[in-house]
Amino acid sequence: xxxxxxxxxxxxxxxxxxxxxxxxxxxxxxxxxxxxxxxxxxxxxxxxxxxxxxxxxxxxxxxxxxxxxxxxxxxxxxxxxxxxxxxxxxxxxxxxxxxxxxxxxxxxxxxxxxxxxxxxxxxxxxxxxxxxxxxxxxxxxxxxxxxxxxxxxxxxxxxxxxxxxxxxxxxxxxxxxxxxxxxxxxxxxxxxxxxxxxxxxxxxxxxxxxxxxxxxxxxxxxxxxxxxxxxxxxxxxxxxxxxxxxxxxxxxxxxxxxxxxxxxxxxxxx
Amino acid sequence: xxxxxxxxxxxxxxxxxxxxxxxxxxxxxxxxxxxxxxxxxxxxxxxxxxxxxxxxxxxxxxxxxxxxxxxxxxxxxxxxxxxxxxxxxxxxxxxxxxxxxxxxxxxxxxxxxxxxxxxxxxxxxxxxxxxxxxxxxxxxxxxxxxxxxxxxxxxxxxxxxxxxxxxxxxxxxxxxxxxxxxxxxxxxxxxxxxxxxxxxxxxxxxxxxxx
Numbered sequence: 418x419x420x421x422x423x424x425x426x427x428x429x430x431x432x433x434x435x436x437x438x439x440x441x442x443x444x445x446x447x448x449x450x451x452x453x454x455x456x457x458x459x460x461x462x463x464x465x466x467x468x469x470x471x472x473x474x475x476x477x478x479x480x481x482x483x484x485x486x487x488x489x490x491x492x493x494x495x496x497x498x499x500x501x502x503x504x505x506x507x508x509x510x511x512x513x514x515x516x517x518x519x520x521x522x523x524x525x526x527x528x529x530x531x532x533x534x535x536x537x538x539x540x541x542x543x544x545x546x547x548x549x550x551x552x553x554x555x556x557x558x559x560x561x562x563x564x565x566x567x568x569x570x571x572x573x574x575x576x577x578x579x580x581x582x583x584x585x586x587x588x589x590x591x592x593x594x595x596x597x598x599x600x601x602x603x604x605x606x607x608x609x610x611x612x613x614x615x616x617x618x619x620x621x622x623x624x625x626x627x628x629x630x631x632x633x634x635x636x637x638x639x640x641x642x643x644x645x646x647x648x649x650x651x652x653x654x655x656x657x658x659x660x661x662x663x664x665x666x667x668x669x670x671x672x673x674x675x676x677x678x679x680x681x682x683x684x685x686x687x
Numbered sequence: 688x689x690x691x692x693x694x695x696x697x698x699x700x701x702x703x704x705x706x707x708x709x710x711x712x713x714x715x716x717x718x719x720x721x722x723x724x725x726x727x728x729x730x731x732x733x734x735x736x737x738x739x740x741x742x743x744x745x746x747x748x749x750x751x752x753x754x755x756x757x758x759x760x761x762x763x764x765x766x767x768x769x770x771x772x773x774x775x776x777x778x779x780x781x782x783x784x785x786x787x788x789x790x791x792x793x794x795x796x797x798x799x800x801x802x803x804x805x806x807x808x809x810x811x812x813x814x815x816x817x818x819x820x821x822x823x824x825x826x827x828x829x830x831x832x833x834x835x836x837x838x839x840x841x842x843x844x845x846x847x848x849x850x851x852x853x854x855x856x857x858x859x860x861x862x863x864x865x866x867x868x869x870x871x872x873x874x875x876x877x878x879x880x881x882x883x884x885x886x887x888x889x890x891x892x893x894x895x896x897x898x
Contacts, residue, residue: 433854
């Protein structure tokens, strides 16, 4: 090997070694940095999921408490007071000797007890409508619409081409969602019309709910890199039930034109 | 000046094995599985270093035949670390194939009196690829929360850097042999990588095993 050849070889070798070394070092560095970044990202996502779950749980508990309070109030106001009054009347039977008076008290007590029974029926209907279990979702929703119509605050229409019973669980969840949607409309929307539609096609049921109220302004919240709708108790309970249905939900609202809002929920019917 | 530096590096390098060897004594009993295997690897490296030193410096032999034997053992020991990413069957197949290649190399390509370039280059290449596969797996599975506390990460880093750095020296081993100057320079560089390899192995042994 002459001098020149030796020099070329040594340069070649030298740069080869340096090149390989830089490559190996860069790979190790990349792995270390990128692995840390990925781990951080994963941690962030799992934390986000946890806060979301925590929030859902809190809202669920809150909703449950609210419901309990409502039932307690209902029982107290419409049953408790009637039964107390009845008791007072019955107490009087002992002290009075006049048959006429006794007859009057009996009549009054029976009237009060009748109204207590009616109230209990209406409370249980609120809790779980008997028509849902016995006659299915369509009839239960029709009943619900009738109840709302009797309030005389707005028009309500319901159309359906379902014509069949679906799973008990799905029926109940859909019923609750419709109840919640109607509640929201009655409470916040200042609407004059509600339209509820069941559209059944290719084993899929689409629930379309719309009103002509003032709509709602979704408050957006930053969740990591995503912006999602910050949900109140009402929307949250709908979301929970939609999740349980394995369904999809979409909202549309136009603010502030007052053209109301629409909700689409689509689910697979087995 | 350069020559003395290269010579001193070359003479220090074999003794670098004593550092991880000292740690091995402690970890062989109370280390993780990977660390215990590393202890065995280091003991074998120490024996190899001793053989090179003894046959070369003491018996003044041409000990190039050792460069044909040592890689076979080294390859089997090092590839065994990657049981986490390769099945035992694949590892065993690789070991058998590499051994066959080494024997074939001695018999038909490079004699015992030449430097073993082909088998060493193949060994380096396979170990580089396997350690890259390990790194890829680290990123894919995210199984290790703290890389710096994983002995296998340091071992894979050591293997990747040592074999990448030495790859061209292995390939050109027979070319540089006739020139004493080139030989000295590049084997001194190789010795530096050797020292680095032992330092990284020491770190892998230093890590306290998870209880």
